[in-house]
Amino acid sequence: MSGLSYSPGEGKMSGKREFYCAQLFGALLFIVGLVAGLLIGIYVYHGGIDTEVICKNIPENIVSDGGEQTTSETPRDDVCHTCERRQARMNWTGEDPEIFAPLTxxxxxxxxxxxxxxxxxxxxxxxxxxxxxxxxxxxxxxxxxxxxxxxxxxxxxxxxxxxxxxxxxxxxxxxxxxxxxxxxxxxxxxxxxxxxxxxxxxxxRPYDGIEISLYHVMLKEDFNILEALTKESFDGAFYSDENSDFSIFFFNGPPGVKSNERETRFSAYFNPYGNEAEYIPLDVLPLSGSIHCPGTDTSEWYVYNYYYLNQGPFQNASALMEAYNNGSLRKISLQNGHRQTVRDRSLPDRDTGVPFRHNSNIPPPRTYEPEGPRYTIKGHNVDWMGWNFDVTTSYLRGPGLFEITFQNNNIAYEISLNEIAVVYGSGSSGQTNIIYADSMYGIGGVVGNVRDVDCPEHATMLETTHWDEFSHSHILSRSICVYEADGENALWRHRGYAFEGGLRNNFLVVRLSSTVGNYDYIIEWHFTLDGKIFTIVSASGYIQGTFWDDNNPFMGDEKTRDSFGYRVNLNTRGPIHDHMIGFKVDLDILGTENTMEVIHWKTGDVMSALKSQVGSVSEVPAYFLINNTRYIEYEEVERETGYRINMEEPKFWIVKNENERNEWGVQRGYEIKPISTASQTLTDAHPAMPALSFSKYHCAVTKRKESEQFMTSTTDTHRLNQPVGYFEKQLNNEYIKNTDIVNWVTVGFLHVPTSEDVPMTARVESGFMLKPFNFFDKTPVFDIQAYLDTRTGWKTERPPKYKPCAEKGLE
CATH class of the missing domain: 3.10.450.40 (Nuclear Transport Factor 2; Chain: A,)
Incomplete structure (x- = not known):
């Protein structure tokens, strides 16, 4: 005996405690294990390091190791590895800095x-x-x-x-x-x-923040005078330079026609984000005016030419207020609560008033890289499937490509965006005759990508830097994306009796998206496996609206439209306008000694067709069934000139090297081929046409000069009477045959805004293609494994077999 006392009841209680503790510990251990197992499972499923996962992106039909197709009625659940995600981008290691890279x-x-x-x-x-x-x-x-x-x-x-x-x-x-x-x-x-x-x-000069801040100070006094008018007309709204209920837009260019003038037109509008630096001009108000603001002496500046509901002009705010109070003006009064609806009508979020579209909750299809990118980027030099080029961008002009080669052949020295011009037609005060040349505002300035929208997740992002005039500092952004795309169609294909074959269309994409005021531009290039280059420019964003006036005296019987556009929203007209986009295309076809050739596509009598090549022909051969035929005529362009598309007189624009021929003896070249475009409808009599003369031509050709880098000056739309860098003066009839030439290609679209453009304009696009034209001896893709099957099996070929993999988790 140890001398310790013992109670039977006490032993039972202790045993129960131990039993319950063991059960609790076991339960906790089970829960911890379960959670850990789930986490590990999730980790493995999404591609843990050196861990096999169950693939969910394996198609029902895949190619086996033996080259035969295996099929199953349901998707396979094979075990696979995570996709390779090697970095395609490498730092520049050259002895000298990159030549064309954006400024650092x-x-x-x-x-x-x-x-x-x-x-x-x-x-x-x-x-x-x-x-x-x-x-x-x-x-x-x-x-x-x-x-x-x-x-x-x-x-x-x-x-x-x-x-x-x-x-x-x-x-x-x-x-x-x-x-x-x-x-x-x-x-x-x-x-x-x-x-x-x-x-x-x-x-x-261009507008800047210093000048705009002075405008706000000037208008504060005037809008104190107009307080009763704005509150009664615009749902209680009042303007001040610190905390306004509505905003003022000052960029209704140009500020006058003469270079020594500066008359800034302004318009009031409801900004759904208050005084934030955002321009969403869907709720423009019927109140506008002008600021006389030349020179640097602000004591001589003044505000004048007020308009209210297109009634005016009134010399100053007091004159407008007097007319408003004495009952001589037609008035407008927005309904109570109107201002509270602006953000909901402007923000492009999901419409909560309608149900989700059927199956929209299911993730859409996506592409991925089974073994990592097939391109390499050193600094800003891109190499992919025989293509090599440098990519860059400019704050004022936007993106461009330099030193473009394909299979070690020189194709182009430069393909770059040069200018975007927009001219409006509008019947609203403050916004009539609006003319923009976007290089003045900076086509490549407000940049940056929208996550999961502008580029796929596997794209490589390249940085750009620009000087910001408002903060007086440099801004760095990752704005250019490069990636290989699956066209999900055939680059070439044929299915006959003896064989079937084809090559899937993959191409490299280089893309930059930028915002200029209310519009967003997406500029991109597609490089194809067969030597083509597609240049594509798209527009989205907000339309620049004007106020819709139901009692407009210039409106006809149809009260939903007028001479300048349709009613597209509660109080909004969508004014008509164009977008004319100009590119510099400096082709160097196997060298700098090039010639432009125009091939005319014609229809006519047989004798005319034959005489176009051999003038001595005197008799039509008997084997022609009818005296009418298609034929082509060849014209080598000897002098600088510009061309416009005429659909009734088709033409092929070719840049060729007369000293280089393919295996069949034909001069090698590339065709400049518009994909989709519009024409400039302004005549030469319009005051803006000297400054915007590039937009007259879909394709012009000039002798290349270092002094002619651009088709416009960045100030010319603010000096319409004395442009200094306009394109027309470059067309001075110089001899251009067999020399270094530049083509200036302009594409675009005419925009009649409709209700489908509110709140957001869905993507519209235009562009042109550069296409090999007798450049190769045959289709230049047969150094790539394609798909080929013969009926008797004597010849088969397969593209590289991919091993299914799962994408790694993205940041």
């Missing part, structure tokens, strides 16, 4: 520091308009000859230069100056002034 943040900082040190700009534009400040920076295109010599090993590195645009308000005679600065890859830089002092008038 470091380069921009260096140039700004240089301009500060040399006193070209002020540290901060505290003097407002009377300051010298940096408006924008872009990469200055290197000289082509220098690039070619450098790449051939016969010349030095051409250097990287920056084109800086500076507002010079501090000068006795202010102006807008552009400088070439560099090389930024060297410690010592120089500056070259690109225009004479005063050549670019100060009043033709």
């Amino acid at each position: 943040s470091e380069e921009m900082s260096k140039v700004r520091g240089f301009l500060l040190t040399e006193q070209y700009i002020d540290d901060k534009p505290t003097g407002g308009l009377k300051s010298n400040y940096l408006r924008s920076m872009i990469l200055s295109p290197p000289e082509k000859e220098a690039v070619r010599k450098y790449k051939a090993g016969t010349g030095p590195y051409p250097g990287r230069y920056v084109e800086a645009h500076v507002v010079r308000g501090k000068l006795p005679q202010p102006d807008y100056m552009q400088y070439k600065i560099g090389p930024v890859n060297k410690d010592t830089m120089t500056v070259q002034q690109l225009y004479a002092d005063g050549e670019l008038d100060y009043n033709s």
Whole structure:
């Protein structure tokens, strides 16, 4: 005996406690194990490291190792591995910096520091308009000859230069100056002034935040006078420069017609996001005016030409208010609560008033890369399936491609977006005769991709940098995406009696999406396996609406439309407009000595067809059944000129190398082929046409010059009477046969907005194709494994067999 007492009841209680604890511990252990098992299962299912998973993307028909098809009535549940996700992008490792890459943040900082040190700009534009400040920076295109010599090993590195645009308000005679600065890859830089002092008038400069902030201050006093009018007319709305119930839009370009004028037209509109930097012009209000604002002396500025419901002009706010109060004006009064509906009508979210579309809750199809990307990117140089090129972008002009080769053959030196012009027709005050050239506002400025929308998850993103004039700093974004797409159709195919075969259409995509005000532009290139290049530009975003007035005196009996468009929303007209998109296409077909040829597609009598080639023909051969035939005529273009599409007189535009022939003795070339486009309907008498003269031609050809980099100047739509960089003057009849030529290709679309464009315009597109034209000896895809079956089995071929895999989890 140990001398310890023992109670039987006490032992029973202790046993029960131990039993319950064991049960609880076991339950907890089971739960922990279950959760851990689920987590591990989920991890494995989504592709854990070195872990096999059950594939859910295996088709019912797949190719086995022996080249035969295996089929099953239900999808296979084979075990497979996770997809390879190797990085296609590598850092640039060249001895010299990339020639065409977008400006880097470091380069921009260096140039700004240089301009500060040399006193070209002020540290901060505290003097407002009377300051010298940096408006924008872009990469200055290197000289082509220098690039070619450098790449051939016969010349030095051409250097990287920056084109800086500076507002010079501090000068006795202010102006807008552009400088070439560099090389930024060297410690010592120089500056070259690109225009004479005063050549670019100060009043033709682009708008910026400094000027816009002054407008707000000026309007505050006027809108205090108009308070009763705006509250009674616009559902109690009042405007101030700090916390407004509605916003003011100042970009109804141009600000006058003459270069020494500056008359800014403004319009009121309901912004669903208050004073945030967002422009959604669906709820434009019938109140507008103008600001006389030339020069830097704001004491001489004034607001005038007020319109209310298209009634006016009134010299000032007091005159408008007097007319409003004395009953001489027709009035409008939006219903109570109207302002609370603006955001719901403007935001492109799901319509909660209707049920989900059937099966829309099921994820849509997607593509993936079973063994990783088939392209490689070094810096901004892209290599894919025989294609090689450099991709870049410019804040003002947008994206471009350089030094494009296919199977080691020179195809083009440059294919780049150059300009987007938009001209409106509108009967609303403040918004009549709107003319935009978007390079002034920065086609490549407001960039960035919408997740899961602009590019697939497996795309490789390339960074871009631009100078932001509002924050006076550089902004970095990953805006260019590169990926290989599955066309899900045949590049070529034939199914006959003796054999069947084909090649699936895969192509490489290079895409940049940008926002210019209310419109979004998507610019992309598709490179195909057979040597074609598709250039495609699409538009989406918000239309720039005008106020719909049911009692418009210029409206006919049909009260849903007028001369300028349809009613598309509660109080919104969709004004008609166009989008004319210009590209620089510098083809170098196997070298720089090229000739443009126009092939005319004709129908006529047989004698005319034969005489077009042999003028001495005197008799029609008897084997022609009828005296009418199709035929083509060949015209080698000797002088600079421009062409417009006429569907009744079809033409083929060919750029060829007269000194290079294929196996059959035919001169090798590429065809420029519009896919879809519209025509410019403005006549030469229109004041905007000199500045927008590029839009007259679907395809023009000029001799290449370093002094003719662009089809427009970024200031010309603000100086319509004195454009400095307009395209028409480049067509000066120079001899261009067998030399370095450039084609300027313009495509676009005419837009009559309809109710389907509200709240958001679904994608509309235009573009052109560059197509091999006797460039190869035969279809250039038979170095790729395709699908081929013969009836008797004497010949079979299969594309590379893929091993099904599961995508790794994405960030």
